[in-house]
Each structure stands twice: as C-alpha cells, then as structure tokens.
Amino acid sequence: MKRFLPLALMLFCIAPLFFPPAARAVMPDEMLANPALEKRAEAIDARLRCPVCQGESIADSNADLAHDLRLLVRRKLVEGDTDKQVIQYIVARYGDFVLMKPPLDRDTVALWTGPAIILFIAALAGWNFMRAKPAPLPELSREEKAFLAKLDDDAGREDA
Amino acid sequence: MKRFLPLLVFLALAGIFYWRIVLIDRGDMPNDIPSVMINKPAPVFKLPALFKGEADFTSAALKGHVTLLNFFASWCVDCRIEHPFLTGLKGHGAVLVGVDYEDKNADGEAWLEKHGNPYDRVVTDARGRTAINFGLYGVPETYIIDKQGVIRYKQTGPMTPDVIRKTILPVIARLEK
Numbered sequence: 001m002k003r004f005l006p007l008a009l010m011l012f013c014i015a016p017l018f019f020p021p022a023a024r025a026v027m028p029d030e031m032l033a034n035p036a037l038e039k040r041a042e043a044i045d046a047r048l049r050c051p052v053c054q055g056e057s058i059a060d061s062n063a064d065l066a067h068d069l070r071l072l073v074r075r076k077l078v079e080g081d082t083d084k085q086v087i088q089y090i091v092a093r094y095g096d097f098v099l100m101k102p103p104l105d106r107d108t109v110a111l112w113t114g115p116a117i118i119l120f121i122a123a124l125a126g127w128n129f130m131r132a133k134p135a136p137l138p139e140l141s142r143e144e145k146a147f148l149a150k151l152d153d154d155a156g157r158e159d160a
Numbered sequence: 161m162k163r164f165l166p167l168l169v170f171l172a173l174a175g176i177f178y179w180r181i182v183l184i185d186r187g188d189m190p191n192d193i194p195s196v197m198i199n200k201p202a203p204v205f206k207l208p209a210l211f212k213g214e215a216d217f218t219s220a221a222l223k224g225h226v227t228l229l230n231f232f233a234s235w236c237v238d239c240r241i242e243h244p245f246l247t248g249l250k251g252h253g254a255v256l257v258g259v260d261y262e263d264k265n266a267d268g269e270a271w272l273e274k275h276g277n278p279y280d281r282v283v284t285d286a287r288g289r290t291a292i293n294f295g296l297y298g299v300p301e302t303y304i305i306d307k308q309g310v311i312r313y314k315q316t317g318p319m320t321p322d323v324i325r326k327t328i329l330p331v332i333a334r335l336e337k
C-alpha cells in the first residue's frame with residue numbers, strides 16, 4: 001500500500017491538468033439569441049487560438065482581438081456559413097497557427113510526435129532504472145571481519 | 161563516460177537556450193508568427209477618414225504607388241514609441257496611411273494633435289473588421305503594399321529607427337523599382 005502512496009500523490013497533483021476549469025470569456029452581449037447557433041459558435045471559439053495571448057482559445061481569452069473574432073464567428077454563422085467555412089475564413093487570414101489543433105504537416109511533425117517520443121524515452125529510462133539490480137556489496141576487509149567476530153564473541157559471552 | 165552524461169545533457173540544454181537568447185537578441189521573437197497574408201492582394205476595404213470632410217479610403221486607392229498601412233491607436237503604448245520615427249519614412253516615395261484602430265475619433269484626433277500627424281491619410285477602423293481581414297494581431301502593425309496592391313511585408317510591433325533603416329526602407333526601395 002505504502003509504495004503506491006507517492007504515485008497517488010503525484011496523480012492527485014496533476015489531476016487538475018486533465019480537468020481544466022471551464023473559464024469562458026464570451027460576454028452575454030456577444031451571444032446569439034438562437035441557442036443552436038450560439039452552441040455552434042462556442043464550439044468554433046474553442047477550436048480557434050487567440051493570436052494575441054497564444055496559449056488560450058478565443059473562447060477563453062479576454063483580449064480585444066478575441067472579442068472581435070468571437071463577433072466575427074457569430075456574424076458569419078448568422079450569414080449562413082458552415083462551421084468549416086467560418087474556420088477557413090479565419091485561417092485564411094491568420095494561418096494554421098490560429099487553430100488549437102493545427103493539421104499534421106511537415107512543419108508540425110515535431111509538434112505532434114514530440115510528446116509521444118519524449119514519453120517513450122522517459123518510459124524506457126524509467127523501466128531501465130527500475131530493472132537495474134543494485135550493485136553487489138564489496139567484500140568485507142580482514143579488519144572488519146575480525147571486528148564482527150569480536151562482536152559475536154562478546155555477545156555470546158553476555159548471553160552465557 | 162557514464163558519469164559525464166548529466167554534464168553533457170546540461171551543456172547541450174544550456175547551448176540550446178543560449179542560442180535561443182542570441183536569436184531573440186537579433187530580433188527573432190519566438191512569439192512572432194509569420195503572416196500568411198504576405199504576397200497576397202490586400203483585402204478589399206473601405207475605411208472612413210478620421211478627419212471630417214475627407215473622402216473614404218478604399219483598397220482601390222492602393223494601386224499605382226507603394227503604401228505603408230500603419231495600424232495605430234491612441235490607447236496603444238507601443239504606438240507612442242513608434243510615432244516620432246514615422247516622419248523618417250517621408251521622402252522615400254511610399255504613401256503613409258494611418259489606420260486608427262478600435263479608437264474613438266475624438267481620441268485619435270486629439271492624439272495626432274498632441275504628437276503630430278506624420279500621415280498622408282488617416283482613416284479609421286473603429287470596430288477592427290478590416291484589421292481582421294489583414295490578419296492583424298495588435299497595434300502597432302505596418303503592412304507594406306506594392307504598386308499592384310499586393311501585401312509584401314508586415315512589421316509587427318513598433319518601427320524603431322533600427323527597424324526602419326534595416327528593414328522598412330530597403331523593402332520600400334525594392335518595391336519602388
């Protein structure tokens with residue numbers, strides 16, 4: 001049981017990474033009256049990166065540009081564009097970078113495969129480490145043996 | 161050999177990080193994203209003039225001369241840094257057009273009144289819609305557009321004297337040919 005404690009503790013610490021808090025920046029006055037359309041808009045927001053903050057989607061970002069892009073997404077949807085057309089419109093102006101999940105191509109191979117490769121190397125190293133037998137203890141020197149024998153002798157005498 | 165492995169890994173990482181710092185020092189910021197608008201025709205737009213009585217400025221007016229389209233705003237700190245150097249762009253043949261981005265007209269006018277107006281034309285993009293069509297990330301940003309109306313260069317961030325001398329003027333000279 002005890003040996004799993006560090007693992008459990010570690011999982012506990014990283015758990016929030018897998019359940020990010022739902023922080024949405026979309027303002028009530030941005031929302032569309034049509035709930036179906038608004039739902040589509042919010043799904044698109046989550047797929048588009050905010051060019052200013054770079055780590056956040058436009059659904060999460062409070063930047064002015066994210067606000068403008070959210071309005072643009074909604075305007076395009078109201079005009080009758082499909083989800084794909086809306087995203088294509090913005091990618092044509094901001095590039096693949098604006099996608100939270102950029103397509104796999106020559107420029108993004110490292111991005112997509114890097115984490116898996118690093119994880120593999122780490123797992124390999126970890127496995128090697130766990131498997132390694134502890135180095136054999138060095139032989140005792142003659143003095144140490146004599147010392148131990150003396151201790152044994154002393155102990156035997158006290159028992160008697 | 162094995163005992164030196166951690167040291168080697170450390171040195172390799174230190175080397176990579178140091179190289180990245182050198183690149184940043186040379187102006188290659190990791191958060192700069194290459195614009196996909198380069199070598200594409202400028203988007204079609206029609207922007208109202210900042211000053212009353214002046215005509216609108218449309219993308220059709222880009223033809224026939226090199227244009228520097230400089231997005232700025234009265235609320236933008238870096239624009240204040242860039243502003244005094246814009247006069248250095250005069251006399252090189254390019255038309256300097258200022259686009260007051262997401263600003264109130266009164267604020268934009270007051271700002272130019274206070275700091276001087278280096279522009280040939282000043283127009284407004286109060287809701288930032290044209291800016292999105294240009295793929296603008298923020299202000300200041302400057303697009304250099306050739307005589308055919310094609311975007312040839314984009315400067316993200318302020319045009320400092322260094323940037324103007326090393327980058328902007330050579331691009332204008334190339335497009336003027």
